Amino acid sequence: AQSVSQHNHHVILSEAASLELGCNYSYGGTVNLFWYVQYPGQHLQLLLKYFSGDPLVKGIKGFEAEFIKSKFSFNLRKPSVQWSDTAEYFCAVTIKAAGNKLTFGGGTRVLVKP
C-alpha cells in the first residue's frame, strides 16, 4: 500500500521567512499529488495539485510545489510567509488505479510568528 511521509511535524518561523515542507510518497506507479491546508478551526482546503505536465505547480496564496519523480517527492514552498499562513499542511496522494482514495501524510503544523 502507498504511504506518504512528511518530514517535519512542527515548523516555527518568522514573517517574511521562506518555507519549505517536505513530502515523500512510496508508490512506483502513476500518482496524483495534493497539498491541503487546514487553518485553525476550518476545514481542509486545497492549496495545489499535480496530475501531469509541468512538475512545478503553482497554487493559491503564493504557494508552489515541485514534483520530482526520481525522488518520489512533492515539496511545498513559499518564498515569504505571512502570519496568516499559520496552519496545518497535509500532503496527500491518490493512485489512479485505485480511484480517488486519498492517502494523507502526517501533517506539518506551521506557526508563523508576527
Added chain:
Amino acid sequence: GAVVSQHPSRVICKSGTSVKIECRSLDFQATTMFWYRQFPKQSLMLMATSNEGSKATYEQGVEKDKFLINHASLTLSTLTVTSAHPEDSSFYICSAPPSPASGGDEQFFGPGTRLTVL
C-alpha cells in the same frame, strides 16, 4: 469551488447511543464519498468509501457494523456511529469528488463533525 456540508458540526452523546452524521454535496453529484477520522494533532485516516447504490468499502481495521454508511442519493451519504463509546470521540470528515460526468478529479471536504462521547 464545489461545496460539501456536514451536519451536525458538533455532537455530544452518551455512551451506548447511536449518532448519525450527514454529508451532502451541495452543488454537484457524487457517486462516491469518503469518510475520514482525525484524532487531535494527527492526520486524517480514511475509514471507508461510500458508494451510491452499493455497499460501502471499509478500510482495514474499521468495523463495518459499528460505522454504518449509507449513500442514499447522489448528494447524500450518512455515517452512523452505533453504540458509541468514549474512544469513538473524534473529528469525522467527509469528502466528495464530483462524479466523472461532472469533470471531477479533485476532492472537496466537508467542515467536519466533532463527536464527543461521554
